[in-house]
Amino acid sequence: MQPNNKWRHINTIIGLAMLLASMFAMKYVTKFLIWLG
Structure with missing residues (x-):
């Protein structure tokens, strides 16, 4: 149970x-495109 819970936490x-x-x-x-335009 412990390793599985740890992996779930890492995934989160x-x-x-x-x-x-x-x-x-x-x-x-978006900022870069506005700067280009």
Whole structure:
């Protein structure tokens, strides 16, 4: 039970980090496109 719970926790952290990274990337790309335009 313990290792499985640990992996689930790690997956949750990775998922949150990827979500934050994608949001930051979208913001950055939008700003870059506006700067180009």
